[in-house]
Each structure stands twice: as C-alpha cells, then as structure tokens.
Amino acid sequence: MSVYYDAVTILTAPSPNGGSFKSRIYNARTIKSTPAQVYALIIETSKWDILLKEVIENAGILKLEPKLTPLLSLLLVHDHLIAKSGIAAKATHPLRQAVERHKARLRGEFIKARVRRGCATIPDLKTAIQTEKRAVLGPSSAAIYPRWVRVNNLRTTLAQQLATTFAGYDQVESLAALADKKIWIDPNVPDLLAIAPGVEISSSAAYRTGQVILQDKASCFPAYLLIGDEDWEEGMDLLDGCAAPGNKTTHMASLVAKYGADNNKKNGTKGGRKHHVFSMDQSPVRAKILQKMVSTAGADPLVTVLPGQDFLALDPEDPRFENVSGLLLDPSCSGSGIIGRDDVPKLVLPETAVQGQGQAGKKRKRKAEDGGNRDGEEKKTKAEAEAETVVQTPAATDENDVAVSGMDTERLIKLSNLQTRIVEHALAFPAATRVTYSTCSVHLLENEAVVQRILASEVARRRGWRVLRRDEQPEGMRKWGHRGERKERVVGDKVDEEAVQTDVTLSDEELEGCLRCWPGDDEGTGGFFVAGFVRDGAAEQPGDGDGEVDNEDDEEEDEEWGGFSD
Numbered sequence: 001m002s003v004y005y006d007a008v009t010i011l012t013a014p015s016p017n018g019g020s021f022k023s024r025i026y027n028a029r030t031i032k033s034t035p036a037q038v039y040a041l042i043i044e045t046s047k048w049d050i051l052l053k054e055v056i057e058n059a060g061i062l063k064l065e066p067k068l069t070p071l072l073s074l075l076l077v078h079d080h081l082i083a084k085s086g087i088a089a090k091a092t093h094p095l096r097q098a099v100e101r102h103k104a105r106l107r108g109e110f111i112k113a114r115v116r117r118g119c120a121t122i123p124d125l126k127t128a129i130q131t132e133k134r135a136v137l138g139p140s141s142a143a144i145y146p147r148w149v150r151v152n153n154l155r156t157t158l159a160q161q162l163a164t165t166f167a168g169y170d171q172v173e174s175l176a177a178l179a180d181k182k183i184w185i186d187p188n189v190p191d192l193l194a195i196a197p198g199v200e201i202s203s204s205a206a207y208r209t210g211q212v213i214l215q216d217k218a219s220c221f222p223a224y225l226l227i228g229d230e231d232w233e234e235g236m237d238l239l240d241g242c243a244a245p246g247n248k249t250t251h252m253a254s255l256v257a258k259y260g261a262d263n264n265k266k267n268g269t270k271g272g273r274k275h276h277v278f279s280m281d282q283s284p285v286r287a288k289i290l291q292k293m294v295s296t297a298g299a300d301p302l303v304t305v306l307p308g309q310d311f312l313a314l315d316p317e318d319p320r321f322e323n324v325s326g327l328l329l330d331p332s333c334s335g336s337g338i339i340g341r342d343d344v345p346k347l348v349l350p351e352t353a354v355q356g357q358g359q360a361g362k363k364r365k366r367k368a369e370d371g372g373n374r375d376g377e378e379k380k381t382k383a384e385a386e387a388e389t390v391v392q393t394p395a396a397t398d399e400n401d402v403a404v405s406g407m408d409t410e411r412l413i414k415l416s417n418l419q420t421r422i423v424e425h426a427l428a429f430p431a432a433t434r435v436t437y438s439t440c441s442v443h444l445l446e447n448e449a450v451v452q453r454i455l456a457s458e459v460a461r462r463r464g465w466r467v468l469r470r471d472e473q474p475e476g477m478r479k480w481g482h483r484g485e486r487k488e489r490v491v492g493d494k495v496d497e498e499a500v501q502t503d504v505t506l507s508d509e510e511l512e513g514c515l516r517c518w519p520g521d522d523e524g525t526g527g528f529f530v531a532g533f534v535r536d537g538a539a540e541q542p543g544d545g546d547g548e549v550d551n552e553d554d555e556e557e558d559e560e561w562g563g564f565s566d
C-alpha cells in the first residue's frame with residue numbers, strides 16, 4: 001500500500017527548485033517503495049485520469065468511502081481497473097477494500113465510458129483519453145513537450161531505428177497527436193523523432209548503446225545549422241568550444257559520419273579524410289561527462305576531447321587548429337528559456353460529489369462562522385484542496401536540467417560580455433568560415449544584442465564575417481518560422497522588462513538569419529536562440545588590429561557567477 005501514499009506525498013509536496021520530476025522521485029528520502037514503482041504509478045495514472053475521474057464520479061464511491069481522497073481514489077482505481085496485478089496491497093487493507101467493495105459498479109462505469117467513446121480496444125481508448133486530456137489542459141499542457149530523440153548516425157540510421165526500437169509505432173501528423181506507440185518525424189532537423197512524454201526510452205538498448213540520444217529539438221539546431229544538409233567543406237576540422245555534456249559535439253559527429261558515408265557512396269570511395277572534431281569544456285568535471293558521452297556515441301575516432309580547456313585560452317594560431325573551418329559556441333547563459341521544471345504530470349481528479357447529486361459544480365459558500373475566510377470565500381477541505389493539486393510533465397531539456405528563477409540586468413550584461421568574447425575568439429581562427437552561436441536564453445541581451453556586438457567587433461569587420469542568411473541555411477532551418485526579435489518578449493516573470501531594454505539595430509535580413517524558439521507554443525521546444533556567422537573570402541581586410549580579439553569588457557572576465565552551465 002505504501003506506493004499509493006508515496007505517490008500522494010510526491011504529488012502534493014511543494015515543487016523544489018531544479019531537477020526533473022523523475023530525479024525528484026529518485027532523490028526523495030521520504031518514500032518507502034521503490035522510486036521506479038512510484039514513478040510508473042504516477043505516469044500511468046496520468047494517462048488515464050480523465051476516464052478514471054468519470055468512472056469514480058459516476059460510481060459515486062467518494063461519497064460512500066470517506067477514507068478515499070480524490071487523489072488516492074484515482075491511483076487505486078487505476079490499479080484496480082487497469083494494472084495487471086491489481087491494487088498492490090493486502091486483500092484485507094481497508095483502502096483496497098474501499099475500492100473493491102464497488103468492483104461491479106466500477107467495472108460497469110468503465111465499460112460505459114469505453115462504449116461512449118466508441119473505442120473497440122483498450123489502446124484505442126487510451127489514445128482517445130490522451131486527446132481529451134490535451135483539450136482539457138489547453139495549449140500549455142505538458143503534452144506538447146514531447147520526448148525528443150535524435151538518431152545517432154555513428155551507430156545506426158533512422159530507417160534501422162524505425163524498424164527496431166520504434167517498430168509498431170504509427171507516425172502522427174502533429175505533436176499534439178502523440179500518444180503511446182505514436183511517433184513524430186521532425187520536419188526541421190534530420191534524424192530527429194518525438195515520442196509522447198511519458199514513454200520510457202532510457203531503459204531501451206538503443207539508448208544504452210548510444211544509438212539514440214535524448215536531445216531537445218532546439219538544441220539540435222546549432223550543429224545542423226553549422227554543417228548543413230551535405231558536407232560543406234569536406235575534410236576540414238570542426239571545434240566545439242563549450243561542449244559539456246556533449247549533445248552538440250555528438251550531433252556534429254553524427255552529421256559528419258552521415259555525410260561521410262553519403263560521399264563515399266557517391267564517389268565510390270571507402271572514406272577519405274573526414275572532419276575531425278575538437279571538443280572542450282573548461283570544467284574538468286563536466287569534461288568527464290563529455291568524454292563519456294562521446295564514447296557512448298561511438299564518436300571517439302572522430303572527436304578529440306580537451307578536458308578542462310578554457311576556449312578563450314586556446315591560441316587560434318596553434319597548428320593543431322589550422323584546418324578548423326567550423327566552430328560551434330554554446331556558452332553558459334542565463335537559462336531563461338529552460339522549460340520550468342515544475343513538471344509533475346497534471347492529474348485531473350474526481351470531485352467528491354458529482355453534479356446532479358446536489359453539490360458538484362456549485363460553489364457552496366460557507367458562512368464565516370462555518371470556517372469561511374475573511375473575503376467570504378469558501379475554505380477548501382483537504383480533499384478539495386488536493387483535488388486542485390496540479391502538476392506537470394517533464395520537459396525534455398536534458399542538457400539543461402535547472403530551472404531559472406530570476407536574473408538581474410547586471411548579471412545578464414556580464415553574461416553577454418562573456419558570450420561576445422567567446423564568439424569573437426572563434427572568429428579569429430585562421431581557416432574559420434562558419435561559426436554558430438547559441439543560448440537557451442530568451443533575452444535580447446544574450447541573443448540579438450550579442451550578434452550585433454559581434455558584427456561590430458574589430459575581428460568580424462577585419463575578416464569579413466556576416467550573419468548566415470535565411471536563404472543560405474540548411475533546408476530544415478530555412479523552414480523554421482521563428483526568427484530574430486527587435487523587442488524583448490517577456491516570458492513569465494523571469495526578468496524586469498524595464499531592465500533589459502536594448503536597441504537592436506540589426507538589419508531585417510540579419511534578424512531573419514537568427515533563429516528563435518519559444519517555450520509554451522505548440523512547437524514542443526524550450527526558449528532557444530541560434531545564429532550562424534559566415535565569411536565569404538579568405539582575404540583579410542587591412543585593419544588596425546593585430547589579430548587580437550577586441551575585448552572591451554575584459555574586466556568582466558572574472559566575475560564570480562558564470563551562468564547556467566548546461
């Protein structure tokens with residue numbers, strides 16, 4: 001029986017800052033049953049809640065069984081009607097008896113609910129319930145943050161994964177239609193799939209062996225924007241300057257492997273010189289994670305990890321980097337685009353009494369002396385308060401597992417100084433012709449304003465860098481509709497609007513070249529920004545610089561706070 005009490009404890013506990021819902025369960029010290037059991041019970045119940053609510057209300061068991069709260073009844077009736085082994089408690093346990101006493105009535109209501117929806121099978125019924133649930137919860141419901149799955153071409157192909165790991169999955173036409181055994185093939189990023197948020201993939205062989213990698217859609221934009229739909233500069237090297245935990249490095253390696261194989265097929269060759277990828281992170285601890293991810297992805301032969309390496313301390317003239325033509329920079333940022341980790345599944349709970357039986361749907365105003373509050377509002381009973389408990393499903397931002405709670409302008413400015421310096425350093429690599437800059441921030445100061453400062457820098461002007469135009473971008477990125485912004489868009493209450501006003505003087509063409517993602521719309525992404533820089537000729541403009549990067553903000557370098565690091 002403890003698994004039901006544990007689930008209630010998890011669902012009703014205040015949401016702490018940071019950590020995914022799953023990790024909260026796994027780290028909870030207060031639960032007695034195994035975390036996997038508690039997690040599975042909550043996730044499975046959340047898939048059926050609309051129907052269970054209907055069954056419980058129509059069977060009227062909450063009125064008859066005072067020991068049952070709405071949340072407990074939902075969890076118990078789920079296991080009673082749907083779990084193969086029924087309620088996980090002794091047959092004599094009072095709560096199990098409180099449900100099983102009404103088994104004929106519950107079964108009857110379950111059948112009626114299925115017939116009402118015209119569903120012949122249980123899987124059809126489950127899909128119908130999930131569609132209803134999305135309609136009830138609206139566009140900001142957790143269901144629009146799917147599980148994004150990137151196929152790793154170093155180990156497998158999309159076709160192989162569809163035939164094995166995802167065999168039996170039906171392709172859907174929209175993210176909103178995702179449910180069990182349904183799959184979405186992304187139209188913007190090659191080899192990217194989405195499955196419903198609750199579907200467990202991390203225990204699959206494909207995940208464990210690095211054939212598939214869980215990576216948010218937006219986080220796949222930078223490597224794809226950098227490398228494109230075919231090998232743009234075969235044989236040249238690539239560099240990821242801020243790489244841990246390694247999603248974008250392994251994505252670059254996957255694209256290199258894919259296009260290398262394509263070229264070999266086209267030319268009848270057996271593999272000429274492929275790109276080599278240099279990947280680094282200034283944090284030695286995070287660099288270990290990076291190395292592990294590179295190895296799991298099968299990318300060791302292609303990738304050299306430089307552990308603990310500060311990108312800013314690399315000498316662009318170092319002969320090791322003389323062939324580096326593409327650089328990806330995804331530095332630390334405010335993380336303001338990270339989807340909130342207030343991410344427990346939303347459960348639609350039964351009401352204690354149903355309409356037509358005298359109470360439900362009507363607000364019973366209690367008199368102040370009966371316990372009403374000062375404003376004459378009804379004071380909620382424990383069960384009613386519980387009935388309003390609302391929680392949301394994990395957003396799949398695996399490299400960004402921390403929610404942000406507020407950021408002052410001074411910190412944003414320090415971050416944007418550091419971000420600008422990092423990209424300017426990249427522009428100085430002698431053979432570089434393409435660079436991408438990305439953040440998981442929604443703020444102009446860290447995004448368009450950084451692009452603007454970079455374009456105005458000495459190194460960019462001297463070497464002829466400009467923004468990669470929309471019409472030059474790979475097909476999937478060209479199709480992406482959300483582009484650069486001139487005005488700060490306030491997402492939630494994360495920052496003082498007044499404080500971050502900044503003039504964006506980029507041209508319309510430059511803004512069109514920038515890509516944005518926003519949390520809360522129907523694209524299934526968090527907030528994200530990416531821009532590509534390109535330079536057409538190898539020739540340097542005669543300039544006043546000596547090759548050194550113009551670091552107007554050097555004194556900010558050692559600020560104690562470095563932003564979100566993943």
Ligand SMILES: C[S@@+](CC[C@H](N)C(=O)[O-])C[C@H]1O[C@@H](n2cnc3c(N)ncnc32)[C@H](O)[C@@H]1O
Binds near residue numbers: 245564
């Ligand atoms: C947003 S995370 C990168 C996520 C990574 N690109 C991925 O997709 O998995 C930023 C990383 O940059 C690293 N970093 C920040 N400044 C750096 C610098 N100057 N040199 C190297 N790494 C740096 C941080 O330690 C952090 O791990």
